[in-house]
Amino acid sequence: MLRVLLGLLFPPLCHACRKFIPNAGELHLCLRCREELHPITSPLCTVCGIPFATPGGIDHPCGACLTTPPRYSAARAALCFDGPARELIHRFKYDRKVHLAHPLTLLANETLSSFALSSGAELLFPVPLHRQRLRERGFNQAILLGRPLSKMWRIPLVVNNLRRIRRTEPQVTLSAAERQANVRGAFSLADPAAVRGKKVILLDDVYTTGSTVAECSRVLRKGGAEEVYIITVARAV
Ligand SMILES: [Zn+2]
Ligand SMILES: [Zn+2]
Known part of the structure; x- marks a missing residue:
């Protein structure tokens, strides 16, 4: 009734x-x-996770990853950032529909749980927001996605170690090179000892050019993290 x-x-x-x-x-x-929705499946780049257009091939490193290996060990995204996935993420992040974290984490788990679990990661780091941006938005989307995923995968969520110490321009309007320069030196670790020798996952909503996660990875590796894996709900393809 x-x-x-x-x-x-x-x-x-x-x-x-x-x-x-x-x-x-x-x-x-x-x-x-x-x-x-377009889930990202094989064949894909074993490093950055970009899907290859030709069906039926095997996973292998893409040309870009062979020429310039990224600072992280491997990155995977659940969905292509288009259609309903793009709509869901936009409404979640910019229209503050925080309840959409639920379907987004279910979709991420559907495609990426085996990658997350087989990575052997011991810590889960959400990409941090600068405190001023956090105040404006009211929430960090990566933390809202990280909480349920941390429970599903039984990997502790670490929210106060990796910090965004410099406010950066929104990446949306910038070119790949500008994005890289924009985030350079924007992150730091409050407690590097906590990551030393650890395998970690870095989590964000969208992977666009990879410059933000690359810079976070650089900081985590410098702090002594053994492996840094990137997981995002969606990826620009
Ligand atoms: Zn690649
Ligand atoms: Zn619909």
């Missing part, structure tokens, strides 16, 4: 396209939006 009443008052709407869905399920996405 209560369920019926609640259904009438708050009809279940798809998290991405806002259309009515009678059987919402845990993901709360309509069938069409589910079909329009």
